Amino acid sequence: MEFRRNGEHLEITDLDPFLAELLRQIPTSINTQDAPAAHARLFSMPAPASEKEVCAEWKLYVEPELRRLFASAAERVADDLQQLNGCAKSLANCALRIPCEHADAWLNALNQARLAIAAKFDFTESELCDHYRSPIGSRRDLSLFQVNFYGFLQEFILREINPGA
Amino acid sequence: MRVPREGRKTVSEATWEVAIPWPNQPLAVRAAVEAPRPTEETRTEDAIDLPWQVVVHNDPVNLMTYVSMVFQRVFGFPKEKAEKHMMEVHQQGRSIVWSGMRERGELYVQQLHGHLLLATLERTN
Numbered sequence A: 001m002e003f004r005r006n007g008e009h010l011e012i013t014d015l016d017p018f019l020a021e022l023l024r025q026i027p028t029s030i031n032t033q034d035a036p037a038a039h040a041r042l043f044s045m046p047a048p049a050s051e052k053e054v055c056a057e058w059k060l061y062v063e064p065e066l067r068r069l070f071a072s073a074a075e076r077v078a079d080d081l082q083q084l085n086g087c088a089k090s091l092a093n094c095a096l097r098i099p100c101e102h103a104d105a106w107l108n109a110l111n112q113a114r115l116a117i118a119a120k121f122d123f124t125e126s127e128l129c130d131h132y133r134s135p136i137g138s139r140r141d142l143s144l145f146q147v148n149f150y151g152f153l154q155e156f157i158l159r160e161i162n163p164g165a
Numbered sequence B: 001m002r003v004p005r006e007g008r009k010t011v012s013e014a015t016w017e018v019a020i021p022w023p024n025q026p027l028a029v030r031a032a033v034e035a036p037r038p039t040e041e042t043r044t045e046d047a048i049d050l051p052w053q054v055v056v057h058n059d060p061v062n063l064m065t066y067v068s069m070v071f072q073r074v075f076g077f078p079k080e081k082a083e084k085h086m087m088e089v090h091q092q093g094r095s096i097v098w099s100g101m102r103e104r105g106e107l108y109v110q111q112l113h114g115h116l117l118l119a120t121l122e123r124t125n
Helices: A017-024 A026-030 A036-042 A052-086 A100-121 A139-161 B027-033 B064-075 B079-092 B102-114
Strands: A002-006 A009-015 A094-099 B052-057 B094-100 B119-123
Touching: A002 A139, A009 A017, A009 A100, A009 A139, A017 A052, A017 A094, A017 A139, A026 A052, A026 A100, A036 A100, A052 A094, A052 A100, A052 B102, A094 A100, A100 A139, A139 B064, B052 B079, B052 B102, B064 B079, B064 B094, B064 B102, B079 B094, B094 B102, B102 B119
Parallel strands: none
Antiparallel strands: A002 A009, A009 A094, B052 B094, B052 B119
């Protein structure tokens, strides 16, 4: 697998079917229905619980806006991922081109997915730092790999869109 | 986010209204007849508000580079300052990234949540 910036696009080439499948799972990973821990993390409270007025107004006015923002990022990423459905052979390596103007949506959606998965599985900090654990073994190991793979992709996007940052 | 309410205007923003007993009189005459009176004189909650602070909390999932980028974007921090706060979050569990009046603080917290950082608005002790 190779990452590079090509003009106004970020390109991931030579993407093997396993990693392509993990990318396809970004939109579904974001779904927090039936996952209260993930929902609580994506829509965390804006103030200590004692600040009842701040929290109540937030629920009423801000949370719907955040919901729209997150959904819009996820939709944009889902649209870009349609390219992966065009691979001629199911087991062939493929490529993904992300317009640079979609970079913020990708950073947001990848972050939503990472946070939601980590909350669903309640990963510890030491697990999250274990970048060498094999994804094969259990659903938990696979999900940990997924979180780290998405993080790797985030780092690539950040590096390419903010070279000096 | 709080929605501005009518009762939260400052004294200087309070609207002044001229009573118009005879609608057909020239405006200058009408103004001379009755002095303007303020419609409301309530001081705002914000005018006497104590400062609030925006606190960012540690989160083992968010990448350090991402957090630093968000600080630069939201607060316009230079890279060094953004990294200093990011390291504070990482090592001490939290960092106060801004303090001031409540409404601005709420806006910052909203932006930080939009980037999925764990941030809260707290009263300054």
